Amino acid sequence: MTQTAFEEQEIPIAEFQNLGLSKDGRLHLGEDDLKALLAGHRTEMIRLHNLTDGEIKIMHLDAKISLRRNEQGNLDLLIHPVYREPQGPAYLTDGETEKFANGELVNLDKVVEIGGVKKEVLIEFDKDTNEFIITDTAQILAPDYVNNQELTPDQKLLFRKGKEVEIRDGTKFRYTATDPNGIRSNKLHLIASLLIDGGLSYLLYRGLKALSKDEKVSEDYSRGYYDALEDMQVRKVNDRVKGKNVHHR
Known part of the structure; x- marks a missing residue:
């Protein structure tokens, strides 16, 4: 649980349509994936279609997606593709990065400096995408x-x-x-x-x-x-x- 909750009407439909995940204003997502997005979590792996990166066109791509609120208060659609090699954040040692990659570490709680501000973060590794996930522990909401x-x-x-x-x-x-x-x-x-x-x-x-x-x-x-x-x-x-x-x- 995180202190992030979105309303379905806030979802940027146009961005979803560009990825083949929406048509005529209707989302083409499974119920579990939609609930994950609205709760501030990542979906399971989803096949995205017709992506463009500059002059490069990608017919399809398997990735996870999530939502994040931007400085203007609107929601941005984030794409989490599968990376070839895991790239650990600078505040992880080489040994810690290796332990995450081979499954010896599930998560790690650390106090780090981000943008000049010290924060306690929870570091995790998503094996599906080879990506590290950093969560501000102050944003994690524990159940009562x-x-x-x-x-x-x-x-x-x-x-x-x-x-x-x-x-x-x-x-x-x-x-x-x-x-x-x-x-x-x-x-x-x-x-x-x-x-x-x-x-x-x-x-x-x-x-x-x-x-x-x-x-x-x-x-x-x-x-x-x-x-x-x-x-x-x-x-x-x-x-x-x-x-x-x-x-x-």
């Missing part, structure tokens, strides 16, 4: 509850640093910018809740990926998941007059 269990300040801090968090029902999860959901877990499904304007907003995650390539995802539903689901359904009925507050991911 997961499966009906309130997270402690320490657990929220771990989440923002990309570390694994475990709650009482055995569910483990961590933040990641490399996944369209923005989160990975040892459970296939979980329910996260955010306190917004005095009320709870629910995010129901389905089909989550494993925490690492060596681990498996459990399809079992925990007691906490069922409790959160029941609470979510009750609140949904009670808050119907205020609009839908449940989002499926």
Whole structure:
């Protein structure tokens, strides 16, 4: 989860149309990819068509895409193609870059200087595109509850640093910018809740990926998941007059 949320009507349709991802004002994207974009995450790999780079025309290109708000307040479409070789940022050592590339490092939390300002960032490596992803940890929004269990300040801090968090029902999860959901877990499904304007907003995650390539995802539903689901359904009925507050991911 990041402190970035876009509305569908803000999407730069013309830019999507130029890539063959929109026609007659309608987006040609899968539901999961659209949700990833609106949540501020990257999509899965998508085939783009008829790209131009100066005088060079590219018939098709496999890449991930994302959205970013520019200084004018509008959304720009970003393309993340597959790079031949990974290029680590200057504040990574050669050893750290190599560990990311061969899978020894999942992420790294560092305080670095960007534009003359010191920031704490989470560094990750997207193996699909051979690209490093840098996220300002101040922009990572930790959930207030997961499966009906309130997270402690320490657990929220771990989440923002990309570390694994475990709650009482055995569910483990961590933040990641490399996944369209923005989160990975040892459970296939979980329910996260955010306190917004005095009320709870629910995010129901389905089909989550494993925490690492060596681990498996459990399809079992925990007691906490069922409790959160029941609470979510009750609140949904009670808050119907205020609009839908449940989002499926």
